[in-house]
Amino acid sequence: MEFVRSQEDIVNLKDNKIFGEPNLTNTTIKFGGVNNILVCEGDINLTNANISFSGSNSIIYLSYSQLHYRITIVIRNNSTLFIGKNNKFGVSELYVEEHQNLIIGDDCLIGSAVTIKTSELYPEYDLDSKNRVNFSKSVLIGDHVWIGNQVFISKGTQIGSGAIIGSHSYIPPASIIHSNTHVQGNPIRTIRNNVFFTKDFLGSYTEEDTLNYSTYKSNIFKYEYVQNETLSFNKIDEILNNLTVIEKLDFINKLFIKNKRKNRFFY
Template sequence: MESITSFTEEQEKPGYHFLDRNNIIIKKEAKLASSKIIFKGTGNILFLEDGVQLKNSTISFLGNNSIIYLSSNKYEYRISTAVHNNCAVYIGKNCYMSSPVKILSTEGQSIFIGNDCLIALNVVLRNSDAHAVYDIETTQRINYPKSVFIGDHVWLGMESVILKGSQIGSGTIIASRSLVPNRIVPSNSMLAGSPAKIVKKGVFFEHQSTHTWTDTEICVHSTNNNSKFIYLKDDMTINIDEFIKKIQSCSTPQEKLNIYIYIYLVITIKIVFVSVIQKPTKATHSDPLS
């Protein structure tokens, strides 16, 4: 096992840094603060975009041939992330995390988080149940893992739990202590409960905190006609099932990395996945997935 709590003088330099057992850290300007990176397996890749700052974070590669891609971020990363064999975790640009978000990816599945997300205290994302469950009559397994996808500008409320197979559309709000199990959620929706149900459609939120607002500011912000965070399906939308197949067809972490670099440089600027993560438009406030 190799554990990194600070970068060496050589590792501080941008570029490819080859570690023991064919593990690689690819980084630009990145910093570690009270954080550690653990490699237990072989053939893994950690990709840190420019400006990544890890604080109170733990990244653990517990298996082989997996990749974690952290996009550039104006906020500090606070994550507790573990990946096992042949898995992938991608976090988009400028996601705010109140405390270390717990991410667990196993059994060759992915967890994808889009840009500009707001992740509150004690949020959990996982794509497997961790234990196999079988039907007594058929003897067949009934709880296979599924990848998790979170769109752009999604608000995951305090202590919310996102489970395998969940696909949460851009602009959506998940209320505190909600449990989202294996469901497709339309963009610009609000969910609450355990299991979570849609309580409101056609909503959006702004990142700015209201805690310090004065009476005047409360009045000023009583309405908002900003259409930046309204998400609709269009010609730039990518089929999420095809994306999953493409990731799962990759035989090496390097192949997955090439896909994620393409997403980082091209797709997320235009955005994104069919049914779930969609491109913003100013044309209408309607919800195409209702």
């Protein structure tokens, strides 16, 4: 078992690795296994964060953000967690379990008390056949996605770029939320199709602002399928599941870090 609470602890790691120099404030990083990698891009701030590698051969990649990471992460064996650039997180919990993956693109808004899980914690079996019926599954979230407060995202969910998940929603297993679609509720229902959002904060708008911003002229947040640009979520997951932890890092660099094509995560 290895614990990291300071820069000195990072230097003294033996069985696991941290790349980068994160600023740690009231943060604990626990390695319960071996051959795990945590990548902290730039001088990111981990504040009141709790990161636990509760297994071996897994990788977490935290891209640069001007805002602080205030998150709880539990990742277990042979899994990948990638978080893209400039995401805004409330106090959220991410659980990557049973050798699955969690991919979150760039420029997302993720509210407080959001929970994302790739498993249901305990196995469930058919009474007659005795076959298991609740296998875990990866979660993939595109670029510029808005997830409201107190949202629960279940295993197998795929969310395309530009989607909006309203507060207090429950996203059931294997859900597909299409790009530029607003869903909400429990059970979820489609509120609007063909919509987009910006990060302009409405709370500070004056009457003049409301008038001036009643229309938006750019198509920058419209996402669409583009051949040889849009990536297959299922193919990404399949490839990651067949790579070593070092190969996963190389894959992340090529497919997520260097590839900034707008429509890469359209669904």
